[in-house]
Amino acid sequence: xxxxxxxxxxxxPKCHKLNSLTAxxxxxxxxxSLFYQRKRNSLQFTLAWSIAALIAFIPANxxxxxxxxxxxxxxxxxxxxxxxxxxxxxxxxxxxxxFTASIIVPLFKIVGLFVLVxxxxxxxxxxxxxxxxxxxxxxxxxxxxxxxVFVVTLMVTVVxxxxxxxxxxxxxxxxxxxxxxxxxxxxxSFDPRLLWDKKAADEALLTPNNLTDHLxxxxxxxxxxxxx
Amino acid sequence: MKNTINTDLxxxxxxxxxxxxxxxxxxxxxxxxxxxxxTLIERKVDSINRSFNWSLASLIFMLPAILLPLMGITLxxxxxxxxxxxxxxxxxxxxxxxxxxLVFLFAIAVPIVRLSGALYISYCFKFxxxxxxxxxxxxxxxYLDHWAxxxxxxxxxxxxxxxxxxxxxxxxxxxxxxxxxxxxxxTMSTSTLDQDYIWEKLEKAFPKKRLARENS
Numbered sequence: 201x202x203x204x205x206x207x208x209x210x211x212x213p214k215c216h217k218l219n220s221l222t223a224x225x226x227x228x229x230x231x232x233s234l235f236y237q238r239k240r241n242s243l244q245f246t247l248a249w250s251i252a253a254l255i256a257f258i259p260a261n262x263x264x265x266x267x268x269x270x271x272x273x274x275x276x277x278x279x280x281x282x283x284x285x286x287x288x289x290x291x292x293x294x295x296x297x298x299f300t301a302s303i304i305v306p307l308f309k310i311v312g313l314f315v316l317v318x319x320x321x322x323x324x325x326x327x328x329x330x331x332x333x334x335x336x337x338x339x340x341x342x343x344x345x346x347x348x349v350f351v352v353t354l355m356v357t358v359v360x361x362x363x364x365x366x367x368x369x370x371x372x373x374x375x376x377x378x379x380x381x382x383x384x385x386x387x388x389s390f391d392p393r394l395l396w397d398k399k400a401a402d403e404a405l406l407t408p409n410n411l412t413d414h415l416x417x418x419x420x421x422x423x424x425x426x427x428x
Numbered sequence: 429m430k431n432t433i434n435t436d437l438x439x440x441x442x443x444x445x446x447x448x449x450x451x452x453x454x455x456x457x458x459x460x461x462x463x464x465x466x467t468l469i470e471r472k473v474d475s476i477n478r479s480f481n482w483s484l485a486s487l488i489f490m491l492p493a494i495l496l497p498l499m500g501i502t503l504x505x506x507x508x509x510x511x512x513x514x515x516x517x518x519x520x521x522x523x524x525x526x527x528x529x530l531v532f533l534f535a536i537a538v539p540i541v542r543l544s545g546a547l548y549i550s551y552c553f554k555f556x557x558x559x560x561x562x563x564x565x566x567x568x569x570x571y572l573d574h575w576a577x578x579x580x581x582x583x584x585x586x587x588x589x590x591x592x593x594x595x596x597x598x599x600x601x602x603x604x605x606x607x608x609x610x611x612x613x614x615t616m617s618t619s620t621l622d623q624d625y626i627w628e629k630l631e632k633a634f635p636k637k638r639l640a641r642e643n644s
Contacts, residue, residue: 202447204440209447211440214570215627218435230631231567286591294590297583332443332464343577346534350577350584351591353531354498357510357518358588359596364504369524377527384574396444396463 203400205393210237239391243317249386250313256378257306264370266352272363276370279303279348302348302376305341309383312338313390320394323402328395335392342384349377439468475622480550482620483543486613490543493610494536496603498585501596511603512536512581534577539614542576545569546617549626558633566626576618578611 204211208221212228213235219228227234239245264276277285279302286295316335319326352369359367439450441461451459451469458470472478493512500509510518512535519528549566552558585604592598 203445204438204447205445207447209435209438209440211442211445213442214567216439216442216624217627217631218438218440220435230627231563233567289594291590291594294587297587328444329464332466336443336466339574343534343574343580344583346577346580347584347587349527350531350535350581351588353515353519353527354510354584354588355591356522357515358499358501358508359592360508360510360518361501361503361506364506365596369519369522369527373524373527377530381530388574392443392464393445396446 203393203396205237205397206400210235213239238393238397239389242389242391242394243321245389246313246386247317249382249389250310250317253306253379253382253386254310256375256382257310260372260375260379263372263375265348265372265376266355267368267370269366269368270364274368278370278372279376298348298351301345305345306379306383309338309341309345309387313383313386316390316395320398323398326395326399326402328399331395332392335387335390335395339387342380342387345380345383346377349373349380441466441468469624470622471625472620472622475620475625476550476553478620479546479617479622480554482613482617483547483550486543486610486617487547489606489610489613490540492606493603496606497601498603498607499589499601500599501592502599503596509599509601512607534575535581538572538576539578539610542569542572543614543617546621550621553626553629558630560634563630563634566630570623576614578614582607582611 204218209218210221210226211218212231212233214233215228215231217228217230219226221237225234225236261279264278266282267274267276269275279298283295283299283303286292286298312334316331318324319331352373355367356369359365437450438447439459440447441464443466444461444464446461446463448459448461448468453459453469453471455471456473459468460466461468495511495513497509497511497514500507516528516532516536519525519531545565545568549562549569552562585607589598589600
């Protein structure tokens with residue numbers, strides 16, 4: 201199995217066109233976008249965004265996210281106590297959905313990205329096939345943690361009955377939104393191809409690479425025919 | 429040495445960078461990467477016509493979905509209803525500018541830009557009006573891939589309805605129907621747009637520019 205990097209080719213991340221590598225910052229020959237062979241400083245950016253998300257996640261859980269006014273009496277609830285109330289009322293499916301979207305998914309994403317960065321950096325017990333699937337799942341889950349923000353927005357807008365009942369958003373909603381945005385940036389700045397690169401580099405250290413596979417032979421033949 | 433490799437005959441996986449000979453696919457087939465299982469190339473059936481129709485339909489549903497009230501509640505004789513646009517106005521009113529901004533971006537602006545982009549691109553292909561600006565246009569379309577969250581907003585509507593249904597009398601309005609149709613149409617229009625086909629066509633349509641740059 202040959203990778204594009206080994207043959208001096210790069211893939212445009214926007215239009216998926218293969219370019220032969222000419223410069224550090226490459227311009228795609230098809231769509232004119234500028235890009236690098238691998239996302240630049242991918243691990244640092246991922247780590248930085250994840251830490252930022254983790255920091256924003258703390259006030260998001262401490263402050264109230266939704267304040268319900270019933271007959272003028274405020275009743276604030278943060279994310280966890282809101283879920284607790286839902287469980288008390290017996291709304292289990294909603295409690296599970298909210299819990300998954302607003303607690304499990306962000307934490308899972310942050311921890312998962314930490315693990316991925318650590319594994320790429322050290323190469324310990326790296327299984328690229330499993331880990332790239334894991335990364336793909338993380339990327340898909342990302343937008344779904346915006347769910348809680350949208351729910352609070354809808355509740356605030358719809359439940360507006362003056363003195364009888366009204367709902368206000370708490371300060372936690374800002375921090376929670378920041379958490380979600382930061383985790384999405386973190387997932388976007390990770391480059392799954394680094395997993396395979398690390399694995400290939402480790403294998404090259406262990407075994408001398410004297411076997412060329414079918415594809416490389418083909419390319420070599422074509423090249424010979426082109427250069428008489 | 430490297431320049432003699434013909435990059436048109438090869439394709440690399442986006443996820444793991446493995447290199448393959450470019451497969452020749454019929455409409456409706458897709459090629460997957462051996463190593464990581466990610467889709468390499470997909471040929472979609474009748475892509476241009478379908479995405480043109482779906483995105484046109486979704487642009488029709490867009491306005492009612494945003495402006496008509498989604499749902500209303502009745503409690504103690506009082507009635508109140510709200511639309512998607514009201515959500516943003518109320519959040520600005522309460523001082524949550526960032527949340528209002530992001531809800532506007534993810535639930536209104538990004539879907540609209542993507543849909544009008546898809547409509548414009550498929551319109552140009554359908555009536556053979558290719559022009560170089562399409563390259564930039566379609567590239568911009570890719571930047572917004574992850575940021576459309578209509579489906580999340582739909583789930584949020586369902587969740588908040590479920591929350592409210594015990595405490596108050598809930599009424600569903602035309603806006604919700606329009607929103608569901610908008611969601612379906614926009615999902616279909618993104619899933620029917622064949623990116624590889626469009627890029628290949630664009631590349632064939634403007635080959636001179638590319639050669640000039642490679643020589644320079």
